[in-house]
Amino acid sequence: MSQELNLILLGPPGAGKGTQAARLVQDFNIPWASTGDMLRTAVAEGSELGIKAKGFMDSGALVPDELIVDLIVERVRNADSADGFLLDGYPRTIPQADALAEALQGLSRTVTAALLIELDDEEVIRRLSGRRVCTASGHGYHLDFDPPKHEGICDQDGSRLIQRDDDKPDVIKNRLEVYHAQTKPLVEYYENLGLLRRFDGSRGQTEVHDHIRAAMATLRLEETV
Numbered sequence: 589m590s591q592e593l594n595l596i597l598l599g600p601p602g603a604g605k606g607t608q609a610a611r612l613v614q615d616f617n618i619p620w621a622s623t624g625d626m627l628r629t630a631v632a633e634g635s636e637l638g639i640k641a642k643g644f645m646d647s648g649a650l651v652p653d654e655l656i657v658d659l660i661v662e663r664v665r666n667a668d669s670a671d672g673f674l675l676d677g678y679p680r681t682i683p684q685a686d687a688l689a690e691a692l693q694g695l696s697r698t699v700t701a702a703l704l705i706e707l708d709d710e711e712v713i714r715r716l717s718g719r720r721v722c723t724a725s726g727h728g729y730h731l732d733f734d735p736p737k738h739e740g741i742c743d744q745d746g747s748r749l750i751q752r753d754d755d756k757p758d759v760i761k762n763r764l765e766v767y768h769a770q771t772k773p774l775v776e777y778y779e780n781l782g783l784l785r786r787f788d789g790s791r792g793q794t795e796v797h798d799h800i801r802a803a804m805a806t807l808r809l810e811e812t813v
C-alpha cells in the first residue's frame with residue numbers, strides 16, 4: 589500500500605490543467621512539472637533544447653519524444669519527487685507514457701491516477717483565445733473567465749500579461765488536431781490500466797478543483813482499505 593501520489597493531468601490544450609495544477613500542488617504538497625513551462629524556459633534561455641524545440645512549438649506540433657522523455661525521467665527520479673509529483677502536459681504520446689511507466693518501474697513505483705479534464709473543441713478555442721499569461725512566472729488569466737484586477741498586469745507579481753504566440757487562431761487549430769491524433773489515445777491507455785479519472789472541465793475553476801479533490805480523497809480511502 590502506498591501513500592505516494594504520482595499524478596498525471598491529461599486533457600486538451602486550454603482544458604485548465606495548469607490552473608488546476610497550481611491548486612493541487614498546494615493541497616497535496618507535491619512538486620509540479622509542466623513540460624510546456626520547461627520548454628518555454630528553454631526557448632527563452634536559448635539552450636540547445638530550446639533551439640531544437642522552438643519550431644515545433646511555434647507551429648503547434650509536439651516536440652519529438654526523444655527531446656522530452658529524459659527531462660521527465662530525470663524529474664521523477666529527483667529526490668523531491670520521492671513522495672509524489674504532478675505532471676502537467678506529460679505524457680502527450682504513447683511512447684512518452686511507456687517511458688514514464690518504465691522509469692517508475694525502475695523505482696518500484698507506478699502512476700497513482702491520470703486525471704482527465706474534458707472540454708469540447710469549441711470551448712477549447714474560447715479558452716485559448718482569451719488566455720493571457722504573465723511574463724515573470726507564467727501565472728494564467730482569462731479575459732472573460734478570470735480577468736486580472738488591473739488590465740494587462742499580473743495580480744500576483746505585477747508583471748506584464750501577454751498572449752502566447754501559440755494561442756493565436758491558426759496555431760490553436762493545429763494544436764487541437766495534434767491533441768486528437770497523438771494525445772487522446774492516452775485516454776484509453778490509462779482507462780485500460782484502471783487509472784483514469786474524468787472531470788468536466790466546462791465547470792468553473794473552483795468546482796473542477798472540488799471534484800478532483802473529492803476523487804483523490806476517495807482514491808486514498810480505497811488504498812487504505
Ligand code: ADP
Pocket residue numbers: 599600601602603604605606607608715716718719720728729730731733734789790791792793794796
Ligand atoms: P491548460 O494548462 O490545460 O492549457 P489553462 O489552465 O492554462 O489550461 O487554462 C486555459 C485558459 O482557461 C486560461 O486562460 C484560464 O484562465 C482559463 N480557465 C481555466 N480553467 C477554467 C474554468 N474552469 N473555467 C473558465 N476558464 C478557465
Ligand code: ADP
Pocket residue numbers: 600601602605623624625627644645646648649650651652653656676677678679680684754763
Ligand atoms: P497547452 O497545455 O496549452 O497545450 P503546453 O504549455 O502544455 O500547452 O505546451 C505548449 C507546447 O509545448 C506544445 O504545443 C508542444 O509543442 C510542447 N510540449 C509541451 N509538452 C510536451 C510533451 N510532453 N511532448 C511534446 N511536446 C510538448
